[in-house]
Structure formats: C-alpha cells, structure tokens
Amino acid sequence: xxxxxxxxxxxxxxxxxxxxxxxxxxxxxxxxxxxxxxxxxxxxxxxxxxxxxxxxxxxxxxxxxxxxxxxxxxxxxxxxxxxxxxxxxxxxxxxxxxxxxxxxxxxxxxxxxxxxxxxxxxxxxxxxxxxxxxxxxxxxxxxxxxxxxxxxxxxxxxxxxxxxxxxxxxxxxxxxxxxxxxxxxxxxxxxxxxxxxxxxxxxxxxxxxxxxxxxxxxxxxxxxxxxxxxxxxxxxxxxxxxxxxxxxxxxxxxxxxxxxxxxxxxxxxxxxxxxxxxxxxxxxxxxxxxxxxxxxxxxxxxxxxxxxxxxxxxxxxxxxxxxxxxxxx
Numbered sequence: 001x002x003x004x005x006x007x008x009x010x011x012x013x014x015x016x017x018x019x020x021x022x023x024x025x026x027x028x029x030x031x032x033x034x035x036x037x038x039x040x041x042x043x044x045x046x047x048x049x050x051x052x053x054x055x056x057x058x059x060x061x062x063x064x065x066x067x068x069x070x071x072x073x074x075x076x077x078x079x080x081x082x083x084x085x086x087x088x089x090x091x092x093x094x095x096x097x098x099x100x101x102x103x104x105x106x107x108x109x110x111x112x113x114x115x116x117x118x119x120x121x122x123x124x125x126x127x128x129x130x131x132x133x134x135x136x137x138x139x140x141x142x143x144x145x146x147x148x149x150x151x152x153x154x155x156x157x158x159x160x161x162x163x164x165x166x167x168x169x170x171x172x173x174x175x176x177x178x179x180x181x182x183x184x185x186x187x188x189x190x191x192x193x194x195x196x197x198x199x200x201x202x203x204x205x206x207x208x209x210x211x212x213x214x215x216x217x218x219x220x221x222x223x224x225x226x227x228x229x230x231x232x233x234x235x236x237x238x239x240x241x242x243x244x245x246x247x248x249x250x251x252x253x254x255x256x257x258x259x260x261x262x263x264x265x266x267x268x269x270x271x272x273x274x275x276x277x278x279x280x281x282x283x284x285x286x287x288x289x290x291x292x293x294x295x296x297x298x299x300x301x302x303x304x305x306x307x308x309x310x311x312x313x314x315x316x317x318x319x320x321x322x323x324x325x326x327x328x329x
Contacts, residue, residue, distance in 0.1 A: 007124070007282050008100040009039040011055070015046035015071040015079075015107035015114070018259055019130045019144025022072040022269035025106050027063040028275030036283060041098060046107070047079035049115055050091050051143075051321060055098055066117050067268050070147070070260045076107075082114040092121045102282035103227050106130045106143070109307060112290065116303045119288040126278040127290035127303055128271075132259060135179035137309035138301045139292035143271045148175065148258040149185040155254055156190030156224060163222030169212055171238050171247040175258050182258070183228040188324055193223050198230035199313055205237065209244035211327075218246070223247075268270040273298055285308075 012029045014022045026042070033040040044054040065075050081087035095103060095118075098188070104122035105115040108131035119125040129136040132148035152174050163170045172192075174182045180197025187195035193215055196202045203211070212223050225241075227234050234251050242249040263271070274291045277298055281289055289300040321327065 003046065004283070007038060009041065010102045010104060010279065010282055011041045011043050011050075011095065011098070011100045012058075012074070012104045013043035013046050013050065013080070013106065013204075014074050014076045014130065015077060015105055017108065017131060018071045018076050019132050019142075020070040020147035020259070020263035021143040022106055022130050022262060022273035023063075023066040023069050024268045025128055025130065025143060025275035025278075026072065026074060027067050028046045028272040029058065029104055029279055030058045030063045032279040036279070038279070041100065042074050045075045045077045046111070047082040047087075048077045049075070050094060051079065051081060051087060053094055053098075055198045056322040059111050062314045067272070068262060072261060078110070079114070081188045084119070084309060087306060088114075088117045088121060091118060092123055095123055102126065102150035104128060104278045104282070106140075106275075108133070109136060111135075112303050112307060116288070116307060119303065123257070125289075125303070126280055126281050126300075127306070128274045128278050128286070128293065129290060130271075131174055132182070133179045134181040136290075136306060136310050137311045138290070139294055139307050141270055141293040142275070143267065144259070146264045146266045149182055149189070150264055151258050151261055153189045154187040155252070155257065156186055156192065156226070159252060160191065160222060160224060163224065163250075164250070167221045169223040169225070169241060169245070169247050171225045171234055171241070171249065172175045173226055173227045173229060173251070173253040173255075175226035175254070177230040180230070181309065181314070183226045184314070187226040188321050189224070190224065192226045193220070193328055194223065194225040194326055195325060196229055196231045197228045197318075200318065202231055205240040205244060208237075209241060212241065212245050212247065215326075220328070253314060
C-alpha cells in the first residue's frame with residue numbers, strides 16, 4: 001500500500017551517456033505518475049537542462065510511442081557544474097521553484113553522485129540505473145546493457161563472415177572504459193578467440209601472435225580479438241599483430257554503434273518496471289534510493305550504498321571466456 005500521497009509534482013531526467021531503454025523508463029514514470037494524479041515534469045539535457053530550467057510538463061501523449069525508440073527523448077548531457085556547491089544549490093532552488101516534490105534521475109554513477117548531493121540538500125531523489133557498461137554496484141541489470149551486447153554480438157557475427165572469406169585477423173573494440181562486461185559477453189557469444197579487459201592482465205603482443213598462429217595451424221582461417229575500450233591501443237595492437245604474424249589484420253571500433261538502436265524486449269520490460277517502481281518509492285515517502293534488480297527481483301538500495309560498494313566482477317564469466325575462447329591461464 002502506498003502512503004498518503006503528499007507528493008504532487010515529480011521531475012524526471014536522463015543524465016550522462018544515453019542508453020537504449022531509457023525511453024521505456026521515462027514512459028513508465030509518466031504513466032505511473034499520472035495514474036496517481038501527479039504532475040510529471042520532463043527535464044531536458046540532464047542536469048544542464050535543470051540548471052537552465054529547460055523543463056516541460058509531460059502527459060500520456062508525449063510518451064505514447066517512445067518505448068521502441070533508442071536514445072532518450074529528454075536528451076542528455078554531462079554537467080561539471082553539478083559538482084559545485086553553487087550548481088547544487090541552484091538546482092535545488094529551481095526544483096523548489098517548479099514545486100517538485102521528487103526527482104527521478106536515470107543514469108550512471110556520475111549522475112547518482114549529483115543526485116546524492118541534491119538528496120543531502122533535502123530533495124526527494126530516486127535513481128534508476130541507466131548505462132550500457134553495466135557498471136553500477138548493487139544491481140545485476142542496468143538499462144542499455146542488453147541492447148549494447150546484442151548490437152556488438154551482431155557486429156562480431158558479421159565480421160566473422162568476412163574474416164573467414166579473406167583469411168584475416170580482426171580486432172573489435174567495444175565500449176567499457178573501466179568495466180569489461182561488454183567485451184566478455186560479446187566475446188563469448190560471438191565466438192571470439194581472445195578477449196582483453198581492463199580488470200585482468202592483458203596478453204602481450206607476442207602471446208597474442210603465438211595464439212593467432214596456433215589457431216591458424218589448427219585450421220582456423222580467421223581470428224577475432226575483442227578489445228575493451230579501457231584497454232585501448234587498438235591501432236598499435238593491429239599493426240603489431242600484422243607485423244608479428246604476417247597475417248592481414250583489420251580493426252573495427254564499434255563506438256556509438258552499441259549505444260543506439262531499438263531496445264530489446266528485456267530492456268523495455270525491465271526499464272518499465274524500474275520506472276514504475278521509482279514513482280512508487282517517492283509516493284511511499286522514500287528518498288535517496290536507487291531501483292535495482294538482483295537475485296531475480298526488483299528492489300531498492302540507498303544511493304550511498306551504490307556509490308561506496310565495489311562493482312562486482314563476474315569471475316565465473318571470465319573463467320568461461322578463457323575456456324571457450326581457448327585463452328589459457
């Protein structure tokens with residue numbers, strides 16, 4: 001049961017990098033808010049838009065057909081000003097001016113740090129994890145990850161086809177500055193021969209070249225190495241591999257290709273549940289919380305816990321990758 005409703009107006013924003021499924025979460029916030037008689041304000045361009053009062057009221061019509069769209073209709077940005085006392089004070093003042101009783105922030109850890117500051121100044125805050133990297137502590141799911149890994153997997157499938165036709169090697173760089181989850185998932189699913197991630201020791205060029213030649217002797221006429229963005233040096237690695245093996249080597253940097261596109265079914269459903277739950281938490285008088293999915297169920301934890309806990313590294317996934325990719329120890 002929801003507590004007696006003292007919440008009348010809520011805001012919703014997307015902040016940081018865009019992620020497929022954010023629109024589903026926005027839509028759910030608007031529908032659930034209106035269902036409970038709330039006024040829902042959409043804040044464009046994240047914290048930057050908040051500080052510039054780029055705010056508009058949203059209704060069912062404004063979100064009716066957005067669940068299938070990638071990106072975010074509210075747009076997004078990064079806002080260094082929100083890390084200053086002046087920026088935070090101004091943000092709270094603007095929220096009060098527009099009579100917001102609560103604010104739902106859809107984004108990653110940087111966005112949650114800004115939200116934490118607003119909560120400390122008395123704003124009702126709920127976070128919804130939206131980042132394709134999957135690098136938010138306390139949750140097994142973040143909006144955008146499932147679509148991103150499926151896009152990367154499809155790209156690797158296509159690269160496999162042309163690589164086999166030309167008997168060449170390919171290095172595919174995927175996103176993940178500090179977290180190798182996208183690389184691990186797509187490396188396993190795409191049948192890559194090697195995966196390099198920032199959390200673990202990266203093989204030397206000589207070790208990679210030896211593996212390429214070993215696979216070639218075994219009759220493998222193409223070779224794919226998935227390289228996480230955080231490892232970097234993709235261009236230099238391509239040149240070194242080609243020089244050491246004598247085999248034509250190509251590089252493909254997937255970049256923003258992973259961010260865009262139609263969100264998967266899982267993305268749409270999970271993001272919708274998270275958006276709905278975010279509104280319900282505000283109606284229950286809860287604040288400084290993040291909606292999470294772990295152990296098979298949706299729940300919530302404090303923003304403080306999310307920002308202080310270390311992101312879980314899936315060592316079982318890493319061990320699986322070494323087995324199926326033949327990457328050794």
